[in-house]
Amino acid sequence: MLKSLFGLKDAGSKADRRPEEGSIALEPSPISYLSPALLALEEWKWPTPGEIRAQLLGNNCGELWRSIPNGHKWLNYFDYYESLFSSFRGKKPKVLEIGVDRGGSLVLWKRYFGIGSQIVGIDIKQDCLSFDRPSDGIHVRIGSQDDPVFLESIVDEFGPFDIVIDDGSHIVSHQIASFNALFDRGVKVGGIYMVEDLETSYWGQRTGQADLPVTFIDFARAVIDLMHKPYVDQDYGAFLIEQTSGAALEVPYITKIVDQVRFFDSIVAFYRRDRLPPVVEHLFNT
Ligand SMILES: C[S@@+](CC[C@H](N)C(=O)[O-])C[C@H]1O[C@@H](n2cnc3c(N)ncnc32)[C@H](O)[C@@H]1O
Structure with missing residues (x-):
């Protein structure tokens, strides 16, 4: 393999x-x-279902999910969700999820983030409108994640969001189109843009999801390279605090607004921040 x-x-x-x-x-x-x-190739053995499910005990998100019908999830995601999202709990976040399907995760996020949170789901399937519950803070709109005009209308109506979760078509070109349409205008400064089920990029041509010559993980790696654009062909001298005052770098816009990209198994999360240009200060005794 x-x-x-x-x-x-x-x-x-x-x-x-x-x-x-x-x-x-x-x-x-x-x-x-x-x-x-x-x-070196190694055997990697699965534990029993009981042992795996036992690992969800004590995980807030995982325990909630198991109490809600109508969903399927990779079980390793719950640790990742806690790591990414727990600081937003109880703080009335606005959450956009691409991909509603049977509505299970809309209910999960509402219960997980709590009273005052606003959960917006989008999907191409008209029947997902049956999960629209405005009085409970759950909203559903119909449209495609690769349609920037539709996504703009979602941002105008509900955004910007604290969290965007892409669990939609899992087609690489769609994942990239949504990121391009939403990351700047659709995510608050301090917010997170997360894409899941990236294993689909590795399934080959069979599913039609790997529709570009790059995977979404390649795309995310490129964002990491652009985070480091200021350093290309430079050295410390260009970033000394004494020399940077009033000066400016020329960088792609994305360099200024991403300060962290976190990879998990099949998940990548981009942190939207307003970065300061990098500066170095030497504190020497002599
Ligand atoms: C994996 S399911 C979502 C599951 C849901 N988030 C959950 O955990 O319960 C993927 C959903 O994405 C929707 N979808 C497929 N292509 C889409 C597109 N181009 N734009 C928006 N949603 C799409 C599908 O109709 C399907 O309901």
């Missing part, structure tokens, strides 16, 4: 760790720099 996914000839010896002809790996793949010990 390791070989076919990443195009490695063999994880065991340095000489063999070359990308296979025709593989998806870059030449040379960054993976080829990992040590043979870290690439």
